[in-house]
Amino acid sequence: MSDAVPDPWPAPRAAHPVDAVVSLPGSKSLTNRALVLAAIADGPSVVRRALRSRDTSLMAAALTSLGSHVDTSGDDWVVTPGAFDGDAAVDCGLAGTVMRFVPPIAGLSTATVSFDGDPHMRQRPIGEILGALRTLGVGVDGDALPFAVRGSGAVRGGTVVVDASASSQFISALLLAGARYDDGVDVRHQGKPVPSLPHIDMTVAMLREQGIEVDDADADRWAVAPGPVKPVDRLIEPDLSNAAPFLALAAVSGGTVTVRDWPRSTTQPGDSLRQILTTMGCEVELGDDGLRVTGSGTLLGIDADLHEVGELTPAIAALCALADGPSHLRGIAHIRGHETDRLAALATELGALGADVTEHDDGLSFRPAPLHGGVFHTYADHRMAHAGVILAAAVDGVLVENVATTSKTFPDFAGFWSGLVTP
Incomplete structure (x- = not known):
């Protein structure tokens, strides 16, 4: 990790609604x-x-x-x-x-x-x-x-x-x-x-x-x-799964975040964020300037089968831990074989910060509970780091261990995130 980013990292709290336009790296x-x-x-x-x-x-x-x-x-x-x-x-x-x-x-x-x-x-x-x-x-x-x-x-x-x-x-x-x-x-x-x-x-x-x-x-x-396999000149779309923490930032801060160049048609599973965030109470609009998400100030609980979009689970789980109502995420037993056992890791780390979370064979259940600060461990998993910074934006005193693991898909994530959240 760079000397400029301490470990664990005191991820910034969003003291005010965040209003930002974001250009993401490619998928x-x-x-x-x-x-x-x-x-x-x-x-x-x-x-x-x-x-x-x-x-x-x-x-x-x-x-x-x-x-x-x-x-x-x-x-x-x-x-x-x-x-x-x-x-x-x-x-x-x-x-x-x-x-x-x-x-x-x-x-x-x-x-x-x-x-x-x-x-x-x-x-x-x-x-x-x-x-x-x-x-x-x-x-x-x-x-x-x-x-x-x-x-x-x-x-x-x-x-x-x-x-x-x-x-x-x-x-x-x-x-x-x-x-x-x-x-x-x-x-x-x-x-x-x-x-x-x-x-x-x-x-x-x-x-x-x-x-x-x-x-x-x-x-x-x-x-x-x-x-034959013909050569191509291919333009890579923005990584829509990497949009999850940024759009979640709008949801938890009650602000507005626009992700530029969101494709009108795509095979990327991250496009499901539009429906998921709408269900959780956000205003979601896809326009010529990109995808704009505005938080309502209240996060609704969700009952969702994430089998098709398991990589979004850490970010969605963080939102569920912050929601005003109960949530159940299911169909995701397979993410136990991702960079880490993500179900066990999420249950452990969210629970350590006060979340009322129950781990199931194929998912997680949440009931509303007050959260508090502490160290959020990432298990060398970039998606776990995303969950940590989302919580930190809404809860005082959250420190994210090894935030540098985000370099797997997003170089200098910590610096970019700080520039959005810190006034």
């Missing part, structure tokens, strides 16, 4: 998918307004180590495909997209690619993808981090059955590489419902934009035909 989900597809395209691609963060830098480094070249020197990143013909070591950090999206690409290498990451990353699920790769003809050593992919220069491909109930990324990872497999890939999900389906819709839309044929007509089945 991590879109950036990393775009980089993977560009690395296997038929020619150079440009990824404009790419998010520059730890996760995307790790992805750029991973693809470069395989043999493509990702030039991140400018605001617009240029990706030049290359031969995957040398042994490589991939650092996944805490980036699920790197750990899951890169191995199916590494199978196309003629060499051995090893994978490892931060200590907690070794606990995140990856076995379904590694098992699927073996079924498709890829050599894999290990069933969890650290593991290695032994490429033979080509992947047979074909039909594979996976249980993606722990993460939609299991599906997206195979689809992103599928067009380069000899027989394409036909992915069938078998198990409890797939979480975060909008992220698979995002993957399918991006594949089609690059000329790849995808059949998703049947439930729980996605088939990618073998064929």
Whole structure:
């Protein structure tokens, strides 16, 4: 952490209604998918307004180590495909997209690619993808981090059955590489419902934009035909999930926050914030200048199934802890396998600051209770940090531990946030 930001960080209290216009960095989900597809395209691609963060830098480094070249020197990143013909070591950090999206690409290498990451990353699920790769003809050593992919220069491909109930990324990872497999890939999900389906819709839309044929007509089945991957010049949308703490700031302060360049149509799950915040009592308007949210001064409780948008849970949970009525968040057992067990972490940290919160197998329940200051631990999870700063905006004396973890998707978050909240 920078010397300028103490740890734990005394996150600022919003003493007055916040009135702000915010321009957000690009979407991590879109950036990393775009980089993977560009690395296997038929020619150079440009990824404009790419998010520059730890996760995307790790992805750029991973693809470069395989043999493509990702030039991140400018605001617009240029990706030049290359031969995957040398042994490589991939650092996944805490980036699920790197750990899951890169191995199916590494199978196309003629060499051995090893994978490892931060200590907690070794606990995140990856076995379904590694098992699927073996079924498709890829050599894999290990069933969890650290593991290695032994490429033979080509992947047979074909039909594979996976249980993606722990993460939609299991599906997206195979689809992103599928067009380069000899027989394409036909992915069938078998198990409890797939979480975060909008992220698979995002993957399918991006594949089609690059000329790849995808059949998703049947439930729980996605088939990618073998064929060329055309290079593209792609503009990355703002990260709508990263908008959550800023729009929540309007809700808790009774102010107005506008997020510029909010797309009229998008596959990003963060777009669900419009409906969620409306239900919680905010005035929400999408206009030519972006998405404008105005807090009413009262936060209403909510009963919501967040299965499709689990990444929004920490920010929404913080709002529920501040609401005037009871709330129940459900359908989110899968977020126990995110950067940390987010349900347990939220119940622990919100409860420590006075929230009346009950942890369930697949969610959290809240009853109104007075909150107080204290240290809010983040578990090296950027979304947990978002929850902490939202609480701090409404409660005196909240200190957020390791706020620097927000660099995963938003560089200099603490400085940016302070500039909005501090008069």
